[in-house]
Amino acid sequence: MPKSRTLFGRPHETSLVAVDRAISEFRAGRPVLLRAGERLALALSAELADAVLVQRLDELAKGHAHLVLSAARLRRLGAKGRSETGVLAIPRIDLSRIETLALKTDGKVDAPVAPASDVDNVALELARLALVLPAVILVPVSAEAVSGEPLIEVSIEAVNAYRAAQAASLTIVGRAPVPLEGAPETEFVVFRGGEGLRDQVAIIVGKPDLSEAVPVRLHSACLTGDLFGSLKCDCGDQLRETVQWMAQNDGGILLYLDQEGRGNGISNKMRAYKLQSQGWDTYDADEVLGFDLDQRHYDFAATMLKQLGVTRVTALTNNPLKVGAIKAAGLVVAATQRVLGRPNIHNVRYLASKRDRAGHIIDMDALMARAAPKD
Structure with missing residues (x-):
């Protein structure tokens, strides 16, 4: 008979522990395994990605990785009128291209923008909770491909329920x-x-x-x-x-x-201040970084x-x-x-x-x- 309670509490309580750990991993620049039913995907902060890790992810991706960007960042990249999260295909995980799309003030959309899935939206929510830029590299994977890897796995339902549960x-x-x-x-x-x-x-x-x-x-x-x-x-x-x-x-x-910083965190606030020193309005500076008016x-x-x-x-x-x-x-x-x-x-x-x-x-x-x- 399956256990209904673990050391950390009942299943819904244990899932919140997993989100806490996922936030810490994501903020440290390590990939987190997101689960939506039988679908699995590795999510990595685009801001914190390093070359060695990205090379390994590229081998796992087999050409199927994509970059998840907020509506605000997509508008700044030229997707005018964009009001929802979108994704850009990255057949090869190229850090230079990702940096341009996620970070550069002069970046432009260079591929069709596809609608975001439930997993994509949760990946972006994880970035917001971790107080990093809302730009995520997502790599669909199989359970076999990541078997034995020291990954934190978290369900998309747990991430979506996290804010309300923590408030309560x-x-x-x-x-x-x-x-x-x-x-x-x-x-x-x-x-x-x-x-x-x-x-x-x-x-x-x-x-x-x-x-x-x-x-x-x-x-x-x-x-x-x-x-x-x-x-x-x-x-x-x-x-x-x-x-x-x-x-x-x-x-x-x-x-x-x-x-801090209308919910964006101190590091992103300083990035916005740097842009403001170059002439950007406070809200335009936040939009360049991928944030809406208030987080x-x-x-x-x-x-x-x-x-x-x-x-x-x-x-x-x-x-x-x-x-x-x-x-x-x-x-x-x-x-x-x-x-x-x-x-x-x-x-x-x-x-x-x-x-x-x-x-x-x-x-x-x-x-x-x-x-x-x-x-």
């Missing part, structure tokens, strides 16, 4: 008072279990009344702005001024979410709020997507409130782009008036 598994692992400048009555609450097991933090400022709509800000981590005071964004201002406002207005909760998810943020006893919020944000995500998670948004940063010559184009291209509610006149010198 969030647990509080630590909490302590941490007095802050301008907000001495503050508690940090650390959650574990989100995407990639990255810790998430709730900062409870003052004593918010949980029976009323609680002022809440969902703040995505920004190393450059929050910690170093970068002038390229308004994140640091929004972070510190929100905490001070909460301290002066009966409290609130700020969720500090590990979603962030907020389902785990809602789980954090619920565990803290919050049911109704006043959302401190300029981003309608955050408001929609909170509502979709079953929380009541009683009101919204804008969060202003300080404009400067380095970030004014960025702020205008958020307003014009991503629908952020930003009053540029009010911002400029705030930055004007006082008499």
Whole structure:
């Protein structure tokens, strides 16, 4: 009789362990074996592929490998109007060609773009979870061809279920008072279990009344702005001024979410910054790298709020997507409130782009008036 439980739990729990391992393997530049029923395929990050490994994969592929690219990257390669993931045949796994198609700003589509399969889409999801560029070399294989290889195997169903399962598994692992400048009555609450097991933090400022709509800000981590005071964004201002406002207005909760670079990760954020220094708009820079306007998810943020006893919020944000995500998670948004940063010559184009291209509610006149010198 087959076992219904393993050392790591029941089958659905064990499958999540496999995804955790697959993310680690993929991020390390090693191939992961994806399973869809009886179909098997090796998935390898195009960004991290090395010549020796690619040569071995080419021998396995026998001319049937292909490159999976996001719709955003395909649009930049010349596939205008593309809205879905697509694949390009690579009869020979040529690293130079792959680099051009996946990484170069002047790359162009050089072959017909075929529709993506369920396995292709999961391969791209694995890349997103691993915070590498959304470009994947996929090699269909047989079980016999990879027998004995030290590969992590994961089902496409497990990868597709991963984000929701991780959000549901969030647990509080630590909490302590941490007095802050301008907000001495503050508690940090650390959650574990989100995407990639990255810790998430709730900062409870003052004593918010949980029976009323609680002022809440969902703040995505920004190393450059929050910690170093970068002038390229308004994140640091929004972070510190929100905490001070909460301290002066009966409290609130700020969720500090590990979603650097609109969910793309710090390395891809720096790639985008390099492109911006060459004249690209913030969203165009992300599209060159293969990312859409925003890769962030907020389902785990809602789980954090619920565990803290919050049911109704006043959302401190300029981003309608955050408001929609909170509502979709079953929380009541009683009101919204804008969060202003300080404009400067380095970030004014960025702020205008958020307003014009991503629908952020930003009053540029009010911002400029705030930055004007006082008499």
